[in-house]
Amino acid sequence: MAVEILMPALSPTMEEGTLAKWLVKEGDVVKSGQILAEIETDKATMEFEAVDEGTIGKILVAEGTSGVKVNTAIATLIEEGGSAEVAVKAAPVAAAPVAVVAAPVAAPKAPVAQGARVFASPLARRIAAEKGLDLTKVQGSGPHGRIVRSDVEGAKAAPAPVAIAAPAPAPVAAAPAKAAMPTGMAAETVMKMYADRAYTEVPLDGMRRTIAARLTEAKQTIPHFYLRREVRLDALMAFREQLNKGLEARGVKLSVNDFIIKACAAALQAVPNANAVWAGDRILKLKPSDVAVAVAIEGGLFTPVLKDADKKTLSTLSAEMKDLASRAKTKKLAPHEYQGGSFAISNLGMMGVENFDAVINPPHGAILAVGAGLKKPVVLKDGTLGVATVMSMTLSVDHRVIDGALGDELLKHIVELLENPMAMLA
Template sequence: MPVNITMPALSPTMEEGTLAKWLVKEGDEIKSGMIIAEIETDKATMEVEAVDEGTIGAIMVPAGTEGVKVNAVIAVLLEEGEIASDVKAPAAAPAKAQAAPAKAEASKPASPPPASTLAQAGASTEKSASAAPGPRLRGDERISSGARIIASPLAKRIAANKGIDLKALKGSGPHGRIIRRDVENAKPGAAEPAHGGVPMPADGLILPQILDDRIYAPDTYELKPLDGMRKTVAKRLTQSFMQVPHFPLNIDITLDNLLESRAAINAAAPKDVKISVNDLLIKAAALALLDEPDCNASYTDKGIAYHKHANISVAVAVEGGLITPVIFKAEGKGLAEISEEMKDLAARARDRKLKPQEYMGGTFSISNLGMFAIKSFASIINPPEGMILSVGAGEKRAVVDDSGAIVARTVMTVTLTCDHRVIGGAEGAKWLAAFRRYVETPQAMLL
């Protein structure tokens, strides 16, 4: 019998993804291990391998479809001797999801519905009984109560932002599907959103909606839809900022000895090895976590997880968001190894080619904006890690030395953001002291 090919879970936290590209078409024969599609997750673009052998009988989800749920059927594979007519469309899950609440409510007493509602229900029942079976539903189509609305996810988002009722539109896509241009060509306000076009949050405060025409005229901006990475970054950082009680600690660190040591190391190193300041900071952070193990921790509902190794996540800016590849067991790695590993991870992060296990599992994060001349800043904690270090630019400042004289020194400001459920102020201060000791006396990293 035909075999369903489903949307794979490419990471432990993946709930949905974008089917970016099909590398096969209907009628193609495939073998186990063959690359058949590319899936865009929140952090990377990953290849999907075929598990079984056979012929592609039907592609259920077209390339470019966003929001495809994990385990949704994306294609059907025919085995030897089977033909395309053997393919049957999977049952529409949303209809079952709506039927369950109705059954649960059946036992509760309820007031009679309005006559208009009864009339609509009767008309809908009569229509469904006489109508011929509709076109096969794909993964981006939905069933609404009383009527079938077939629309792409992008069309639905644009319609929601513009306050357009999809029921009033006629789709120009396949099988009458409502697509982007149908919504963009519709008149805004076809269905007035609640509260005059602005969302009403739970606390009752009315917030302005950026796409409300009363604030910005439609022709004064260009709307770029959110990709999976931007959605995930927005969701995770909002949850972190709102749900994690946090506090910042900042300190100034003198860099002159570190810069001299870096120059000497690079002069003695092979030509293909070049240690950066960031490589030295990664090593110093890892050693400081070993010195202060109470800070190498994560909060969980079951207790505090104290980590045995310093796995340093490093923030890397990529197009459309941010990703944090991890240097695992950084405390035991040499500077040359850290440098080589960081260059490779950063390059593949920008190409969105990292594997989930390469950007998950960090115990501490570093975000460095010094190269942009940012003097100081505070970062949002990257859950479930307990701390994140924000590194500012090294700059010449007037400093009073031990003799009381005013001298010029290269100084940088760092800010440590701590999860107060795990790290207290004293613990955070002790970690900063250990980190500064390694940075200002880099020879201590050799001990």
């Protein structure tokens, strides 16, 4: 018997993807859990594993093909007793069960009957054993309710009420592709306006569509307000230089951004009511300081999340941030590495931008826009004029989550920590 292998939904926001690379060819015998292909989602390149065993019959979508819709047949699998001829004929037929695919996020999951045999891929069983998970309590999203890798990886999350804080925001996951036109003007209308002008049309890839949808949703639905402060960095710069001398032998070099991450994480602990996210009809106050940091990449940006950032040393945060940023630029981050968090940092100061207002990344309660540190004339403590390195910061706040006084308290703590950096080591 031949069945279809369908394009999986490998992230909550994925509606289509690019089949980047096939790791098998027609006629190859594959085992359950074997990696079949690399698929580019709107945010990352992810591996796609087999659920069932069999022989690859016909590859229907060539590698490098973009815009492949979720649930589109990309290949056929010949089960035991089948033939390649059957697979080719079966390709256009819509087979009810999916042979090899991590089912779409929205697909209903089949419950495991009490005392019934548990169907799970070998990889899923191995991960479950490592985590000590009871597979009879895990709902499978694969064909016939089979448990696959994504099911057991997600099973480590807390129960549903708490898990709202970790995944990508529901409104964005459900946003249709057409939301990528934030102005509401149809493409044909805009193109007619410029019909007599030379231009190059740049189609939107999955990442730009997602960014457009998220930013449109953020600006239309989140009541932003902005709080601004300046930070004197001279003490931090001197402290950083001293620390880097001691860390030089270990190959560690701290950046100003590492101190900003640590300061924000500590401030969220000092002002716990601001460590919160908007969950549609309620606010979730988080206990850990999970701080997202915007990383620019070609064609878009990622916001990898540094979890439990308040508990980590500056050198640990520095190493983790370098690793996340490096893998973000090659789209090698897993969804759990860039989803979640309650607070974000966008630092354009390193690019020379003096100040700006950042757009909140839902469901976060706030985002800190960091400008460049510039030499400026200042009034010193003794009342005389002097020169100091001053950095502008703007906190964009979701008024549904954080009120003005609370936002001011959070920003004040961030500033105090940056101007007294030794306090971050306490």
